[in-house]
Amino acid sequence: MEEPLRWMKIQGPVRDRLKEAASIIESTEGNVRVISHNDGDGISSAAIISMAMKRAGKGFHTTMGPVIDENALSALKEDFDLLIFTDMGSSLASPISEKMMEMGKRAIILDHHKCQRTSPYSISDGRGIHEINPRFHGINGTTGCSGSTLSFLVSIAMDEKNVDLCTFSLAGSIADRQHVPEFKELNKGIKELALEDKILTSYIGMPLHGASINESLVMANDPFIKGISADPQRVHALLLKMGIDPEIKVEEVSKEHLKVLQSYLYTYLLDNGIGPSTVNELFRETLVSAEFGNVESLAYDIDSCGRMREMGVGFQLIWGNKGARRKAHDNRLEYRKMIQKNLLEVEKSGINEMEHIQWLKVEKDVLAGTIASLSLNYLFDPTKPVLALSDVEGGIIKISGRGNHDLVRKGLDLGSMLDKACGSSGGNGGGHDVAAGGRITSEMMMAFLKEANEIVGGQMEGGSR
Numbered sequence: 001m002e003e004p005l006r007w008m009k010i011q012g013p014v015r016d017r018l019k020e021a022a023s024i025i026e027s028t029e030g031n032v033r034v035i036s037h038n039d040g041d042g043i044s045s046a047a048i049i050s051m052a053m054k055r056a057g058k059g060f061h062t063t064m065g066p067v068i069d070e071n072a073l074s075a076l077k078e079d080f081d082l083l084i085f086t087d088m089g090s091s092l093a094s095p096i097s098e099k100m101m102e103m104g105k106r107a108i109i110l111d112h113h114k115c116q117r118t119s120p121y122s123i124s125d126g127r128g129i130h131e132i133n134p135r136f137h138g139i140n141g142t143t144g145c146s147g148s149t150l151s152f153l154v155s156i157a158m159d160e161k162n163v164d165l166c167t168f169s170l171a172g173s174i175a176d177r178q179h180v181p182e183f184k185e186l187n188k189g190i191k192e193l194a195l196e197d198k199i200l201t202s203y204i205g206m207p208l209h210g211a212s213i214n215e216s217l218v219m220a221n222d223p224f225i226k227g228i229s230a231d232p233q234r235v236h237a238l239l240l241k242m243g244i245d246p247e248i249k250v251e252e253v254s255k256e257h258l259k260v261l262q263s264y265l266y267t268y269l270l271d272n273g274i275g276p277s278t279v280n281e282l283f284r285e286t287l288v289s290a291e292f293g294n295v296e297s298l299a300y301d302i303d304s305c306g307r308m309r310e311m312g313v314g315f316q317l318i319w320g321n322k323g324a325r326r327k328a329h330d331n332r333l334e335y336r337k338m339i340q341k342n343l344l345e346v347e348k349s350g351i352n353e354m355e356h357i358q359w360l361k362v363e364k365d366v367l368a369g370t371i372a373s374l375s376l377n378y379l380f381d382p383t384k385p386v387l388a389l390s391d392v393e394g395g396i397i398k399i400s401g402r403g404n405h406d407l408v409r410k411g412l413d414l415g416s417m418l419d420k421a422c423g424s425s426g427g428n429g430g431g432h433d434v435a436a437g438g439r440i441t442s443e444m445m446m447a448f449l450k451e452a453n454e455i456v457g458g459q460m461e462g463g464s465r
């Protein structure tokens with residue numbers, strides 16, 4: 001294959017900026033400090049760029065944590081010559097720039113999050129920062145490019161041999177849910193490169209993740225198959241009835257058997273009132289690595305390391321450590337169990353219905369977003385967005401709102417709703433149309449819900465306003 005960036009048709013300013021980032025790294029003689037986000041995309045971004053530096057013989061030190069703030073920035077020690085931010089940095093470009101000028105050092109920002117500016121910071125502008133963010137180049141940073149995408153593209157700009165890291169580029173994008181309903185823009189180019197180079201293979205099918213076909217159905221949360229998931233006896237009987245040995249690996253199930261099982265589940269989910277677009281999204285392209293298995297499964301293993309605050313385990317997994325791989329898989333199982341326990345509780349206790357929204361209380365605020373989204377898609381009325389409310393310290397309620405693409409098409413914008421409704425309850429909120437969050441004080445809860453209900457009603461077709 002010709003030079004990968006050219007092959008993927010990554011040309012013009014984006015290609016120039018990737019190449020420039022590569023040459024900044026190559027020209028750095030001293031230590032490189034990498035600071036990345038602590039989620040699945042952040043861990044993958046960090047592991048990819050660190051591997052590229054190791055292969056290039058560079059000295060580096062990598063940390064992963066929450067998105068850095070100005071305090072953490074001012075506490076930076078002068079123990080590096082180049083600072084690289086991955087999966088974060090664009091929103092703090094201005095203070096980072098000041099800090100770099102003060103220290104006389106350089107920084108690279110590889111970020112895909114929204115920011116207020118319309119053009120990137122550049123070293124040639126005297127800002128001390130070389131910033132790459134797809135949003136400055138007409139590429140969708142929410143769906144077409146993650147932090148890992150950028151880390152990977154800089155890595156292959158450094159050396160084409162790093163093309164094997166494409167698996168983790170795609171895993172990072174999956175962790176940021178950029179694969180549903182399909183890979184787009186830069187992610188799509190990388191997927192095609194991976195298939196063309198035979199690093200990955202693909203088939204169309206439902207996501208089934210687990211050590212055995214049995215485990216993959218018992219532990220299924222997305223989809224949560226009401227009446228089947230979490231019921232080992234029912235799963236066992238169902239598989240036997242289809243002539244499938246429950247203990248074999250998903251990859252070992254014959255094509256014919258897989259077809260029988262998947263068409264059964266397709267019909268079952270539809271018959272149980274699951275929205276057709278949710279069911280259709282389940283039947284998507286699945287990527288498989290000979291070494292790392294199902295790439296979506298790999299992505300969730302890495303992501304759950306972030307959720308369990310064991311980012312180093314996810315990082316080591318990507319670097320090929322077998323023990324870390326087992327530990328990451330255990331982390332995922334533990335996380336899946338926690339989610340499933342909460343889903344079963346929610347299924348039992350039910351949801352509070354209002355005219356245009358539904359809401360429930362979730363004890364652990366870190367699970368709220370996931371529980372909101374899974375309850376909407378698999379447990380309750382898919383035509384009303386779900387708000388999950390969690391009590392956190394100081395009499396504060398944290399809110400996670402989740403919708404789906406059908407609702408967004410009908411006018412739902414949870415980001416603007418939470419901005420408004422939290423704002424008039426003395427709190428704050430915001431985010432995307434399909435997923436957003438906010439905070440209010442607990443005594444404002446009822447007033448907030450009433451206004452949230454009215455705003456959503458107004459946004460949706462046939463609403464009350």
Ligand SMILES: [Mn+2]
Pocket residue numbers: 041042087112146147176
């Ligand atoms: Mn990200």
